[in-house]
Amino acid sequence: MSETVRLTQTVQKGGCAAKVAAHELRALLARVKFPPTDPAVRVDGSTFDDAAIVEINDRLALVQTLDFFTPIVDSPRLFGQIAAANALSDVYAMGGLPKTAMAILAYPVAKLDRQVISEVIQGACETLSQAKTSLVGGHSIDDETLKFGLSVTGFVDPRRVWTNAGAQPGDVLILTKPLGTGTLTAGLKKGAWSENEMAEAMDSMSQINALTDLLSDTPGIHAATDVTGFGLAGHGLQLAKESQCGLEFSFSHLPLFCKALTSLTAGHLTKAHRTNAEYVGEEISFNESLSPTQRLMMFDPQTSGGLLLTVDPDRAAAILSRIQKRFPRASAVGRVIPSPAARGSAAARLSVEP
Amino acid sequence: MSETVRLTQTVQKGGCAAKVAAHELRALLARVKFPPTDPAVRVDGSTFDDAAIVEINDRLALVQTLDFFTPIVDSPRLFGQIAAANALSDVYAMGGLPKTAMAILAYPVAKLDRQVISEVIQGACETLSQAKTSLVGGHSIDDETLKFGLSVTGFVDPRRVWTNAGAQPGDVLILTKPLGTGTLTAGLKKGAWSENEMAEAMDSMSQINALTDLLSDTPGIHAATDVTGFGLAGHGLQLAKESQCGLEFSFSHLPLFCKALTSLTAGHLTKAHRTNAEYVGEEISFNESLSPTQRLMMFDPQTSGGLLLTVDPDRAAAILSRIQKRFPRASAVGRVIPSPAARGSAAARLSVEP
Numbered sequence: 001m002s003e004t005v006r007l008t009q010t011v012q013k014g015g016c017a018a019k020v021a022a023h024e025l026r027a028l029l030a031r032v033k034f035p036p037t038d039p040a041v042r043v044d045g046s047t048f049d050d051a052a053i054v055e056i057n058d059r060l061a062l063v064q065t066l067d068f069f070t071p072i073v074d075s076p077r078l079f080g081q082i083a084a085a086n087a088l089s090d091v092y093a094m095g096g097l098p099k100t101a102m103a104i105l106a107y108p109v110a111k112l113d114r115q116v117i118s119e120v121i122q123g124a125c126e127t128l129s130q131a132k133t134s135l136v137g138g139h140s141i142d143d144e145t146l147k148f149g150l151s152v153t154g155f156v157d158p159r160r161v162w163t164n165a166g167a168q169p170g171d172v173l174i175l176t177k178p179l180g181t182g183t184l185t186a187g188l189k190k191g192a193w194s195e196n197e198m199a200e201a202m203d204s205m206s207q208i209n210a211l212t213d214l215l216s217d218t219p220g221i222h223a224a225t226d227v228t229g230f231g232l233a234g235h236g237l238q239l240a241k242e243s244q245c246g247l248e249f250s251f252s253h254l255p256l257f258c259k260a261l262t263s264l265t266a267g268h269l270t271k272a273h274r275t276n277a278e279y280v281g282e283e284i285s286f287n288e289s290l291s292p293t294q295r296l297m298m299f300d301p302q303t304s305g306g307l308l309l310t311v312d313p314d315r316a317a318a319i320l321s322r323i324q325k326r327f328p329r330a331s332a333v334g335r336v337i338p339s340p341a342a343r344g345s346a347a348a349r350l351s352v353e354p
Numbered sequence: 355m356s357e358t359v360r361l362t363q364t365v366q367k368g369g370c371a372a373k374v375a376a377h378e379l380r381a382l383l384a385r386v387k388f389p390p391t392d393p394a395v396r397v398d399g400s401t402f403d404d405a406a407i408v409e410i411n412d413r414l415a416l417v418q419t420l421d422f423f424t425p426i427v428d429s430p431r432l433f434g435q436i437a438a439a440n441a442l443s444d445v446y447a448m449g450g451l452p453k454t455a456m457a458i459l460a461y462p463v464a465k466l467d468r469q470v471i472s473e474v475i476q477g478a479c480e481t482l483s484q485a486k487t488s489l490v491g492g493h494s495i496d497d498e499t500l501k502f503g504l505s506v507t508g509f510v511d512p513r514r515v516w517t518n519a520g521a522q523p524g525d526v527l528i529l530t531k532p533l534g535t536g537t538l539t540a541g542l543k544k545g546a547w548s549e550n551e552m553a554e555a556m557d558s559m560s561q562i563n564a565l566t567d568l569l570s571d572t573p574g575i576h577a578a579t580d581v582t583g584f585g586l587a588g589h590g591l592q593l594a595k596e597s598q599c600g601l602e603f604s605f606s607h608l609p610l611f612c613k614a615l616t617s618l619t620a621g622h623l624t625k626a627h628r629t630n631a632e633y634v635g636e637e638i639s640f641n642e643s644l645s646p647t648q649r650l651m652m653f654d655p656q657t658s659g660g661l662l663l664t665v666d667p668d669r670a671a672a673i674l675s676r677i678q679k680r681f682p683r684a685s686a687v688g689r690v691i692p693s694p695a696a697r698g699s700a701a702a703r704l705s706v707e708p
Contacts, residue, residue, distance in 0.1 A: 020463060020494040031472040035483035037490075038453065044490045052490030054454055054507075056410065066456040066493050066505050099392065100408055102420040102505060104458060109374060118385040129389035136391075136398045136406030139420050140374040144498045151420050151456060151505035153408075 005116055007071035007079060008189040011145045018070050019229035019301070021275035043094075043163060051090040051154075053161055061158040065090035067228075068104040068149020072185045072303050073195060073202065076116045080123025080148065081206035086228065086304035087150035088131050092209040093226040093307055094163065096156035098131050103138030106147040120148050131208050160216075162224035162309075167243035171222050171336040172316035176211070176327045177204050177306025179232060179297055180260025187268035193259065201257045205304040207327075214322055220312035221319070227305035231276045233298040233350060235308060237283055240339070240349045243310075249334035249352045251287075251294055264293045264300070272301035285348040298352060310336050359470055361425035361433060362543040365499045372424050373583035373655070375629035397448075397517060405444040405508075407515055415512040417450035421582075422458040422503020426539045426657050427549060427556065430470045434477025434502065435560035440582065440658035441504035442485050446563040447580040447661055448517065450510035452485050457492030460501040474502050485562050514570075516578035516663075521597035525576055525690035526670035530565070530681040531558050531660025533586060533651055534614025541622035547613065555611045559658040561681075568676055574666035575673070581659035585630045587652040587704060589662060591637055594693070594703045597664075603688035603706045605641075605648055618647045618654070626655035639702040652706060664690050 011018075037044060042061065043053040051065035067087040071079045084101070091098045103124065107117055128135055133152070184201050187193045195202060209226060223243055227235045232249070240247050276299035286295050306327065311319050316332060323330045340347040365372075391398060396415065397407040405419035421441040425433045438455070445452045457478070461471055482489055487506070538555050541547045549556060563580060577597055581589045586603070594601050630653035640649050660681065665673050670686060677684045694701040 018495045018497070020459075020461075020496055024463060024468070025494060028468045028472045029475070031469070032475045032479060034489060035479050035487065037488045038486075041454065041488045041490055044488065052454065052456070054488075054490065056414070060410070062416075062454075062507070064454060064456060064490055064505075064507065066458065066491060068458070068493060069495060070497075100395065100406065100416075100418060102406070102418060104420065104422070104505075105374075106460075106501070107374075109378060114378070114382045115385070118382045121383070121386045125386060125389050132392075133389065134391045134395045134398065134408075135388055136395055136408065136418055137420060139422060139503070140379060141372045141423060141501070142374055143372070143424075143501070147460070147495070147497070149493070151418075151458075153416070153418065153507060 005113065006074045007076060007146065008074050011070040019272065022230055022234060022279040042158065051094045053094065053156065055158050059157060061156050063091045063094045063096035063154040063156045066151040068147055070145060070147055073188065075195060076119035077123035078202060078206060080120040081127045082304050083148045084124040084127035084150055085206050085208045087152050088133065089209040089226045089304060091152055091154035092212055093224050094156060095161055095212055095224065096154035097212050098133040098152050098154040100134050100136045101128055101150040101152045102136060104149045104151065105138060105140040106143035108144060109142045112146060124150065127206065127208060131210065162221060164223055164225045164239040165242040167223040167239060167245050167310040167336045169245055169336050169338045170313055171310035172313050172332050173247060173334040173336065174309045174311060174320055174323065174330060175255065175306050175333045176209065176323055176330040178255035178257045178329050179300055179302065180257035181205055181303045181305065182270055182272065182301040183260060183263040183268045184257060185303065186270050187263045190268060192266065192268060198259065209307050211307060211323065214326060215319065218319060220315035221309055222312065223310040224307055226307050227302050229272060229301045230279065231299045231301050233280045233284055234276045236350055237280050239308065245339050246337040246349045247334060248337050251290055251352055251354055253331055253333045255329040255331045256297065261293060264296050270301055273299050276301060283348050284350040284352065286352045287354050289354050290352060359467065360428045361430060361500065362428050365424040373626065376584055376588060376633040396512065405448045407448065407510065407512065409512050413511060415510050417445045417448045417508040417510045419444035420505040422501055424499060424501055427542065429549060430473035431477035432556060432560060434474040435481045436658050437502045438478040438481035438504055439560050439562045441506050442487065443563040443580045443658060445506055445508035446566055447578050448510060449515055449566055449578065450508035451566050452487040452506050452508040454488050454490045455482055455504040455506045456490060458503045458505065459492060459494040460497035462498060463496045466500060478504065481560065481562060485564065516575060518577055518579045518593040519596040521577040521593060521599050521664040521690045523599055523690050523692045524667055525664035526667050526686050527601060527688040527690065528663045528665060528674055528677065528684060529609065529660050529687045530563065530677055530684040532609035532611045532683050533654055533656065534611035535559055535657045535659065536624055536626065536655040537614060537617040537622045538611060539657065540624050541617045544622060546620065546622060552613065563661050565661060565677065568680060569673065572673060574669035575663055576666065577664040578661055580661050581656050583626060583655045584633065585653045585655050587634045587638055588630045590704055591634050593662065599693050600691040600703045601688060602691050605644060605706055605708055607685055607687045609683040609685045610651065615647060618650050624655060627653050630655060637702050638704040638706065640706045641708050643708050644706060
């Protein structure tokens with residue numbers, strides 16, 4: 001039955017690494033004339049934020065997001081859990097609480113055992129239960145390869161939305177989960193690692209990014225985004241641009257999964273490692289002491305990665321210790337600096353120190 | 355550029371015909387333990403209704419639905435328009451007004467010209483403009499074949515929701531669009547018809563099912579559903595079961611696209627013609643005078659098909675004439691009858707008369 005199928009072997013690219021590259025997306029959307037946007041839409045795709053915000057009244061707004069991908073792991077149930085955690089993440093990244101989800105499912109009906117698909121959906125349902133989110137519908141089609149994901153709607157108080165545009169120079173950067181799922185899952189697909197060997201990354205990808213409930217009464221969170229397919233550098237750059245600031249990372253403070261650097265050194269890469277580096281381009285500078293492998297980690301595409309928060313430096317220690325109760329490997333990984341323009345220089349927006 | 359690609363030739367199955375068959379879906383969902391549903395969720399997938407209803411307060415509820423598919427036509431812009439009209443339809447089928455949409459996009463980045471994808475999105479945006487719906491986000495992946503669709507959220511007054519559970523014996527059945535898109539698009543894919551020859555069906559598939567604004571002050575609409583991949587018989591059966599009634603169709607009153615019967619006679623079929631017939635099984639009976647081709651029309655999978663309404667017989671003429679201002683081929687196609695159980699018989703739920 002399902003045990004005989006290795007899901008990662010049924011697809012070319014797994015997880016967020018299959019995402020269309022940011023530069024490609026910008027190029028094709030540049031030619032489109034979009035419909036007029038309702039004034040109630042406070043945040044939409046144009047700011048490259050994680051989710052849309054649609055105001056219903058002055059106390060309630062919808063947070064909406066959608067994500068789906070090909071299998072990133074071999075176990076169907078785990079794939080469903082990860083896909084759900086990944087889709088829910090954008091709602092959490094905006095400070096919202098997810099409420100409803102609809103399933104996006106495509107699979108080869110004749111080739112893939114029905115039990116495999118039931119297990120994928122079961123895994124997603126378990127994660128939705130943890131997130132107190134109802135599965136209210138969905139759509140399924142017969143397709144060459146398996147894809148699964150969710151469209152998610154949450155609620156947020158419009159006065160308490162976290163966006164990627166609020167970072168202030170001096171803020172401390174907090175990253176809630178370790179990096180390295182891109183290279184580790186690429187190695188898994190090649191058979192270099194087993195799911196057991198990368199259990200820490202598996203657990204991390206299936207953990208929901210729920211912070212809203214933990215931090216709802218906590219002031220000092222200025223901006224947030226979730227770190228997924230475009231990597232820490234790609235999502236960091238989007239946040240820096242929208243906030244009109246720069247970011248300085250301290251490499252030694254970045255939480256990394258066990259074996260992640262080894263896996264990069266061994267050359268377990270996805271196409272997204274290259275396209276993410278191209279997307280960030282000259283906007284990142286590295287301390288010369290950092291090795292090529294260490295630099296590559298900044299572009300590693302994350303699936304169900306953590307949240308990147310920018311927080312008031314006076315409150316950073318208290319906020320971090322709260323977050324660590326749920327995400328033990330959360331770390332302070334750098335700080336927000338003025339934008340290169342404000343500094344009167346032509347320097348890069350992102351810098352990575354040792 | 356885009357003119358050189360015939361989109362229907364890039365996929366095995368087009369449009370709603372690619373939908374996973376109803377019996378397959380039931381079988382795989384039967385094994386899943388779903389998360390507990392929030393009491394605010396008034397309608398979810400379990401009733402096979404068109405969209406979910408999530409109550410926000412006693413005057414406002416969300417209507418949520420999601421739909422995507424492979425190209426059903428060759429023109430990218432037209433495909434985008436049809437995909438959008440099809441996805442919006444479920445919101446209209448519940449008596450709602452769509453507000454926001456998120457795009458679901460998968461395509462072979464290296465193989466398909468970027469301009470083709472821009473045109474698909476442009477087509478969708480034009481339809482969203484007509485529906486006064488904002489495009490607020492989406493997700494795109496690199497995939498073997500093109501797929502496009504939308505997740506749509508609308509608003510509805512919870513006291514005025516149209517569901518598939520309210521039909522009453524004696525109601526008149528109104529169908530707003532002609533039937534036949536399944537066989538016509540199968541013929542198009544084989545090169546038997548050109549897009550010009552089936553212009554009426556093309557226009558119909560790209561027309562939004564907006565009736566809510568037209569009928570918002572009109573009493574007497576008891577139930578509604580939209581007719582898509584499971585065909586008139588499949589969606590009619592779901593409505594009949596949820597309403598605990600039977601339906602009697604008059605074949606000669608069914609609006610059919612020009613060439614639809616010819617196309618069926620010529621054998622332009624999809625797999626869904628068979629799976630839809632299997633799904634309905636013994637629950638349909640045909641007058642013996644109806645030909646095999648005429649019977650097959652009841653199972654023709656519709657893409658962006660019309661709405662099937664059941665209305666108070668005393669108001670049916672007035673409602674139909676209102677609908678015809680926007681949908682000139684809308685017709686009264688039969689009536690609601692008591693369920694076989696109520697009639698004390700083992701007869702089928704659906705019957706088709708000449």
